[in-house]
Amino acid sequence: MQFNQYDPGDYYDELFEAKDQPRPEAALLIERINSMSMAELQQRQQAAQNALFRLGVTFNVYSDRQGTERILPFDIIPRILSVREWEWLERGLKQRIEALNLFLADIYSDQKILKDGVIPSELIESASGFLKPCMGLKPSQGVWCHITGTDLVRDRDGQWYVLEDNLRCPSGVSYVLENRRVMKTTFPQVFNRMNILPVDDYASQLLETLLHLAPTGLPEPTVVVLTPGIYNSAYFEHSFLAQQMGVELVEGRDLVVVDGYLQMRTTRGLKRVDVIYRRIDDDFLDPQTFRSDSMLGVPGIMDVYRAGRLAIANAPGTGVADDKVIYAYVPQMIRYYLGEEQILPNVPTYLCWEADQQQHVLQNLDKLVVKAASESGGYGMLVGPHATPEQREEFAGRIQAKPRNYIAQPTLCLSRVPTLFEDHFEGCHVDLRPYILYGKEIYVNPGGLTRVALRRGSLVVNSSQGGGSKDTWVVG
Amino acid sequence: MLSRVADSIYWLNRYVERAENIARFVDVNLNLLLDAPVVMTQQWEPLIMTTGDLPLFRERYGKATADNVIQFLTFDQNYSNSILSCLRAARENARSVREIISSEMWEQVNTFYLMVLDASQVQPLPALPSFFAEVKMASHLFAGVMDATMAHNEGWHFGRLGRLIERADKTARILDVKYFILLPEVNYVGTALDELQWIALLKSASGYEMYRKRQRRISPTDIAKFLILDREFPRSIQFCLLEAEQSLHQITGCSPGTWNNAADRTLGRLRAELDFITIEEIIQTGLHEFLDHIQIQLNYLGRNIFETFFSLEKIHS
Structure with missing residues (x-):
């Protein structure tokens, strides 16, 4: 009985309602784990880690000249969601993405939402992600945010919140796919007996989403993934997604604008590119339009885009909605564009400029x-309850100097999932990042990436700060 | 395929082959010294001469002692042609085309690199003969894995082209080592010591047994003929050129004996020259001079390949 010592305590636990009371959707898994010896569990944990390393599911450590890659620490106890709860989350995410997309289309054209006074226009003007050169652009099929990885958290009382929308280049989906692959070999019997929604069609869905964007009338459009290169921390994922979709992985130096089209340099000359899934930031995309010192992008690519001869996913300019001040207005956007109330709430947010x-x-x-x-x-952040008086003093100064640049939120107590620590389980805080694709319609990959704070008591799930990941099961 | 990708597969193979051949280089010298009479002073400088990096070596290390030379050629992180540096470069190239090559190839080049990296951190230096044997074997394993797991498509042909050009160049240099190694006196030429040196050289090119089957007697002329002109021995220069030409023609779609770009032409001309030259003519030109000429042509070929297929600069809108 591995779990009889485990006490969820005063937290929301994703697998247990209370001590010795597994949630119904987790009961089978808990039963299975209880029937295994600790040695067996440890062995499977090790085997899973080894498998991920062999598969090369790694991220780079920037400062390391020896070229060391690390795997994101992986824990074999999955996070489980009931299909009922998932369907509700899915509805909420679709609603949110639809509203955000309408917002982006509006903000770069008529700006009705500003004229109607729902969002103060100075907030848009001052948002760092707002790109003036994108005004008046009409992306293919009217879609701006094709790939989104929304960060969700659950508070102590079980309430879900949206923490960040991540409309630019969200990463991590490769972990979802590879973690699942490894988990199937770790708990094959459980997969046999439980109805766990599959995640494997992500690559096909992504390819369909991208093909959908191609200028119409092309019999075989060319899709590519654009990466900053092998030194980027998410390079494995770029390479993995290109491989899974069977498309070329290109770098900026492979591309050139010739005769009004984006072309890639091949051993047989230039070849036209129609759709680009870019994993580099807006700022670096085109040195002629944005940062002139960018070595990663392609000079002139924005002209091709503007002329409608190229689709870019995500569309340049989506970053404006990632601004945390703009985020605070998403509930208003949902009301304004869809005439609905938000399904998934924001974390209550205080705007320092007011x-x-x-x-x-x-x-x-x-x-x-x-x-x-x-x-x-997790950059540029003050966690009030854990900060020193001096740090708080310093932040107060910064807020007063530039109120537009800061927001504040209550400290949430993230929900927990039991996690294997040497020879016992401990509850660790988690968040959830589902991946949403906006093509012909909106698709949400079932589950998402569960990031887990592996340092005892820590609330920080980022990989740079001791975070790891878990598989996420949506169980029907 | 993308020019950059073709370039990376080509260099991945060149670097792995280069690492293998540096192991062969150092190995030939170690073997020679083991057999040399005690009176003969150790000669390590000739090895650096054949690499063409003698000034750099002198500046960094000074005296050409065994330890210095081996450190320089094997584990020096700051010397771009050391075994360790070659493997790092090979691995970086492999990493940038991971979605194109087979995962087995990636695993092998990664394991190879880690093996050399581990060895470089052992003090004192690891048992060298067995280390160099491992390097050679790891390189063969890489070539075999590539052969058996990657589709023999355009990328594969670029890889093979790189490997064979590198091998041809290095066989020329291995043969040249003998030119630089001095015998104690001129009348040692043709003696048992001279013969031992030639045997060591053949062994370092993995050519001793195959040579024996073909020629029986050890003679400098026959050894040179074997390593330059043999059409069946896989490390001979001509064999490398023949196979490289096949791959190049697969890539360009050119039929044998014709050309449609500078790379086709340079390679075809060099291969044809070796088709019809005799070893006597080579000796008459001077073996060292002839080997020099081959190396220059191979460099030229490398440049042609770069300009024809990989060059990222020449396109201007």
Whole structure:
């Protein structure tokens, strides 16, 4: 009985309702694990890690000249969602993506939402992700955010929240696919007996999404994945997705604009490219339009895009909605564009540029998390309850100096999942990043990436800070 | 296929082959020294001479002692042609085309690199003869894995082309080592010591047994003929050129004896020259001079291949 010592305590546990009371959708798995010896579990844990290393599911450590790749630590106890809860999440995500896409289309054309006073226009002007050169652009099929990886968290009371939308180049989906592959060999009997929704069609769905964007009338459009190169931390994923879709993986230096088309340099001369899934940021895409010192992009690519001779996924300019101040307005967007109430709530967010809210933030710095509006991935952040008075003082200064750049949110207590620690289980905090594709219609890959904070008590799930991952099972 | 990808597969193979041949180089010298009479001073400088990097070596290490030379050619991270550097470059190239090559190829080049990296961190230096044997075997394993797991498509032909051009060049250099190795006196030429040196050289090209089957007696002229002109021995220069030409023609779609770009032409001309030249003519030109000429032509071929297939600069909109 591996789990009889495990106590979910005063947290929301994803597998247990209370001590010795597994949630119904997790009961079979818990029963199975209880029937195994600890040695057997440890052995499977090790085998799973080894398999991921052999498969090369690695990320790069930037500073390491020896070219060391590490695997994201993987834990064999999955996170489980009931299909009922999943369907609700799926509806919420689709609603959100639809509204965000309408917002992007609007903000780069008529800006009705600003004219109607729903969002103050100075907030858009000052958002770092807002790209003036994209004004008036009409991306193929009217879709801007083709690939999204929304970060969701669940608080102590079981309530779900959207933490970030990640409309630019969300990474991590390769872990979802490879983790699942490994888990099938780790718990084959469980997969036989439980109805776990498959995730394997992601690559086909992604290819369909990209093909859907190709300029019409082309019999065999050429799709490519654009990577910054082998030194990028997510290079494995770029290479993996290109391989799974059977398309070329290109770097900026492989591409050139000739005769008004984007072309790639092949051993037999130039070949036209019609759809590009780019994994480099907007700023680096075209040195003629954006950052002139970019070595990663292609000079002139934006002209081809503008002329409708190339589709780019995601469309340049989507970053404006990743601004954390703009994020705070998503509920209003849903109401404005869809005439609906949000299904998935935002984390309550205080906007420091509004005087009364700033007042509240400054008075409660010891309880709140303060985030820089244009950062992501845990950078530029103050976790009030864990910060020193000096750090809080410093942040108060920054907020007063540039209120537009900061938002604050209550500190959430993320839900937990039991995780194998040497010879016993401990609850570790997790988040969830489902992957959403917007092609002909909106598709959500069942489950998503569960990131887990492996340091005892830590709430930080980022891989750079001791985070790991788990497989996510949607169980019907 | 993408020019960059073709370039990476080509260099992946060249670097693996280069690492193997450096092991052969150093090995030939170790063998020679083991057989040399005690009176003969150790000669390590000739080895550096054949690489063409003598000034760099002098600047970095000074005296050409056994340890210095072996360190330089094997484990020096800052010397771009050391075995370790070659494998790092091979691995980087492999990593950038992982979605094109087979995963077995990636695993093998990765394992190979880690093996050499581990060896470089052992002090004192590991048992060298067995280390060099492992390097050679790992390289063969890579070629075999590539042969048996990757589709024999355009990328594969670029890889094979790279490997064979590198091998032809290095066989020329291995043969040249003998030119630089001095005998104690001129009247040692043709003695038992001279013969031992030639045997060591053949062994380093894995050619001793195959040579014996063909020629029986050890004679410098026959050995040179075997390593330059033999059409069946896989490390001879001519064999490499014949096979390289096949791959090049597969890539360009050109029929034998014709050309449609500079690479076709340079390779075809060199191969034809070896088809019709005799070893006597080579000796008359001077063996060292002839080997030099081959190396220059191979460099030229490398440049032609780069310009014809890989060059990323020449396209301007």
